Amino acid sequence: MLKFIVRILINALALFVAAWLLPGIEVGAAGSSGDTTEVVLSYLFIGLVFGIVNALVRPIVALLSLPLTILTLGLFTVIINAGMLMLTAWLTSFTPIQFSVDDFFWTAVLGSLIISVVSMVAGSLTGTRR
Incomplete structure (x- = not known):
């Protein structure tokens, strides 16, 4: 169970880095005030x-x-x-917390590369790398 929680945290961190580096990837809750707690919970979700x-x-x-x-x-x-x-972005379009990737496919490719690198480094540091 702890390994599963650590994987969620690593995924959230990797998605945060990708959204921070690429303008075409955004995370936000519907009607969100932008509170830090809401942002962290959005990335965890x-x-x-x-x-x-x-x-x-x-x-x-x-x-x-x-x-x-x-x-x-x-x-x-x-x-x-x-x-x-892109499948994750589509699935979350049905939830209150929105994750969007531009229609431009290369944004998703660059985002997946960033997420892979961040996940690999964080997984190596925490010892949860497969």
Whole structure:
């Protein structure tokens, strides 16, 4: 259970860094006053949704796209990660807490690269890296 909570915190941190660096990624609650507590809870919620998407959907997509991943020497995983980020944005459009990624696909690709790097570094520091 502790490892799961740490993964949510790492996802939230990675999403925060991506939103901070890229103007096309935004997180906010509907009717939010911008209070620090609301912002932190918003990122934790989005981190939870992103973690669930990565745990449930990503392995299926990775398995189905295995021939293409092998053909591109693993570079297709960047596109899969961007797709998971866009799926998270779509899923959270049905919740009070909104996570949006620009329609421009390259924003999602850059965001997924940033999230991957931050998650890798934070996972290595906390010892939860897979």
